[in-house]
Amino acid sequence: MTDLLLDIRGVSKRFGGLQALSDVTLAVPRGHIVGLIGPNGAGKTTLFNVITGLYVPDDGQFLLDGKPYSPTAVHLVAAAGIARTFQNIRLFGSMTALENVMVGRHVRTSAGILGAVLRTPAQRTEERAIRDQALAILEFVGIAGMANHTARTLSYGDQRRLEIARALATEPRLLALDEPAAGMNATEKQSLRGLLERILQRGTTILLIEHDVKLVMGLCDRVTVLDQGRCIAEGLPADVRLDPAVIEAYLGTTPEGSAHA
């Protein structure tokens, strides 16, 4: 655990009387894929929202690429290099798939009002680059054929892919995926897995929330388990699945021989 891309410690978040996260630690090594699992209500999405600046944490230290970052504004976190998808897909429904990805380029481009109104050469060059890059990313996630379709009309699996494409367009160092396989059938999951592996090969680090234990165990290099807002286990997938605390969190008791999930 030497080269950490994301290193957060002691994160706490309280909603009124509910301690959603207490003293959570999460380490994501560069170039790897880390799984974040836990039963429903464990605080996985809350942690995601804290990391990406959507919720302001009560406490915690945040290091991205060795440098402290303060997750206080969502757009600054995106600019710093963390992109995310959402558990319940949040696309720009009436825009085309291509336009959705083009919006993802916003944070890495700079043309303003004057450039747009005057159509300056710089703006036109940038606009062309945005379009080409967006198309290339759609190609990469495998839905280039849907580029001109309205996002709302895409199939469920394609919408998930489009969300990943849009996140990739921001050139993230860390791609945070909130249950990307939710609602997918076995074939779709298989091809999603292929996509995530190709994203890793591009050098993008992935943080993955997922309910599908098989997918997490098969894909992730390390796994962190949350339960009731606390980290109860961290380690290699094979070790974590045998951890008594994890089994208890998922099943309620620790009967012998129940670890064959």
Added chain:
Amino acid sequence: MPEGATPGHWRRALGIGLIAIALVALPFVAGLAGNSWVRILDFALLYIMLALGLNIVVGYAGLLDLGYIAFYAVGAYLYALLSSPHLIEQFEWIAQALPNGMHAGIWLILPLGAGLAAAFGILLGAPTLKLRGDYLAIVTLGFGEIIRIFLNNLNAPANLTNGPQGISNIDSVSLFGLNLGKKIVLGSPETGSLEISSVTMYYFLFLALTLLLLVVSVRLQDSRIGRAWVAIREDEIAARAMGINTRNVKLLAFALGASFGGISGALFAAFQGFVSPESFTLNESIVIVAMVVLGGMGHIPGVILGAVLLYAIPETLRHVARPVQESLFGAELIPAEALRMLLFGLSMMLIMLVRPAGLWPAAQRQGS
């Protein structure tokens, strides 16, 4: 644009040419029936500018603004104050500073009006950044009313706006030495002369500015900022997660939309020669919102269609309701004004029931 390189191109050029000829011929044709019809065209253009401006706020960024007419008022009063004797009559020191009278020209006032309205737009936008939908509508409605009530009451302690009486004797537009307020006669009586009325000249000025604002609208729509606006409209949280600084981008929408209102307001004041607070009521704001929504939010051709229909239909009815009824029934059964409101309301209901996305919404690009 790979598809249809030659035939599509020609058809497009032909279409633009025909539209251009029609737009140029329009005031002369309408002028045959009387200058009041050209006046209706002029106002239709003003409303198109307003609708295009509000379309940026409501159509693109999805921020429901029910006080948009306030920016029109800002532009109109700016022109009125800087191009009428009012301030000179009220303030001794201004009269001394400007012995030749207060005559700021259109070239100065248009950018100034756009800028001032944009500043007011930011003034409205800044406190309402976290509001959406109906909450935002209520605040903007209040803002529109505040501006109107200020204009209505700023005749004391210092008489700045002349209160409910309004400001009159406003200079008409003067372009390159040509006073648009007076008709011009081309040719001599012997050879046959062509008379160009004041309303016709204003028509061409308004048309030029409408086209300018149209180009600005179209270019913004297909730009990085335009996409950010639509992204905010579609899903604000996702837009922020994409790194869009929603605060700045929303303020830009408010400011730009407002500047369109300021420009058309200044033109309105010059054209009318008179402004008073009663031109800037909530009802006007609602009509402009209706133009954008009924036409097709965020879709420029739809918005223009909405503005033309919602302005022209009531105006036409005003002129023809009585003669038509008299020829049909021998008497005017329903007063023109009542009929106007009745049909106006009815058509709005019908459009919303039959075409909920507006008369001419953006095409849903689907299917291969």
